[in-house]
Amino acid sequence: KAGVTQTPRYLIKTRGQQVTLSCSPISGHRSVSWYQQTPGQGLQFLFEYFSETQRNKGNFPGRFSGRQFSNSRSEMNVSTLELGDSALYLCASSMTGVSQETQYFGPGTRLLVL
Amino acid sequence: KQEVTQIPAALSVPEGENLVLNCSFTDSAIYNLQWFRQDPGKGLTSLLLIQSSQREQTSGRLNASLDKSSGRSTLYIAASQPGDSATYLCAVNLSGYSTLTFGKGTMLLVSP
Numbered sequence: 001k002a003g004v005t006q007t008p009r010y011l012i013k014t015r016g017q018q019v020t021l022s023c024s025p026i027s028g029h030r031s032v033s034w035y036q037q038t039p040g041q042g043l044q045f046l047f048e049y050f051s052e053t054q055r056n057k058g059n060f061p062g063r064f065s066g067r068q069f070s071n072s073r074s075e076m077n078v079s080t081l082e083l084g085d086s087a088l089y090l091c092a093s094s095m096t097g098v099s100q101e102t103q104y105f106g107p108g109t110r111l112l113v114l
Numbered sequence: 115k116q117e118v119t120q121i122p123a124a125l126s127v128p129e130g131e132n133l134v135l136n137c138s139f140t141d142s143a144i145y146n147l148q149w150f151r152q153d154p155g156k157g158l159t160s161l162l163l164i165q166s167s168q169r170e171q172t173s174g175r176l177n178a179s180l181d182k183s184s185g186r187s188t189l190y191i192a193a194s195q196p197g198d199s200a201t202y203l204c205a206v207n208l209s210g211y212s213t214l215t216f217g218k219g220t221m222l223l224v225s226p
Contacts, residue, residue: 004157031211031212033212033213033214035214035216042216042217042218042219043203043205043214043216044216045213045214045215048211048212048213055211056209056211056212056213058213090157090158092158092212094212097211097212098210098211098212099145099146099207099209099210099211099212100145100146100163100165101212102148102160102163103148103160103212103214104160105150105157105158105159105160106157107156107157108156108157110155
């Protein structure tokens with residue numbers, strides 16, 4: 001079974017631009033969560049989608065948004081990029097997103113904002 | 115607000131040693147706690163998941179314990195190997211869904 005895939009793996013953008021990251025969950029998984037990882041703040045929860053609906057949201061500004069498609073693939077978008085948005089963005093999938101399930105993480109997309 | 119702390123931040127040991135990584139959390143109302151491993155530049159790999167009703171979980175050379183009342187978990191690694199070198203993260207689940215609150219990790223280096 002293929003694991004969680006994320007594209008692109010690396011991305012360089014300039015301040016003010018916007019960016020879209022993609023996550024394909026493990027086949028059969030319907031819950032996708034997104035996390036931001038930085039050296040200073042560590043891993044922080046962004047949002048979680050289940051059946052095309054955002055079910056939970058972390059404490060991030062509205063510039064961070066996401067969506068999920070009917071095939072469970074998910075995208076996250078960051079508008080008006082700031083230098084502080086430079087980070088490793090990880091997505092994770094699980095069957096239904098309930099706490100008892102193990103989450104499987106993708107390799108991440110490393111975003112550098114110049 | 116839930117805070118998760120991991121001590122030590124970094125650890126260097128010779129191969130073959132048994133070691134303990136610590137994780138503490140401020141809110142004991144958790145659904146479960148997970149230990150992950152992260153290799154440089156890569157995603158996270160789940161190692162052990164302990165439900166709130168459980169006291170410990172074991173997988174191979176790894177054993178994780180959970181004491182909800184004191185807000186503590188430990189990850190015990192037996193007979194460490196160079197391949198165990200990685201950052202180990204603990205995360206707690208408060209919501210009943212897949213939202214995790216992570217500690218900042220312990221960076222482990224096992225020397226041959």
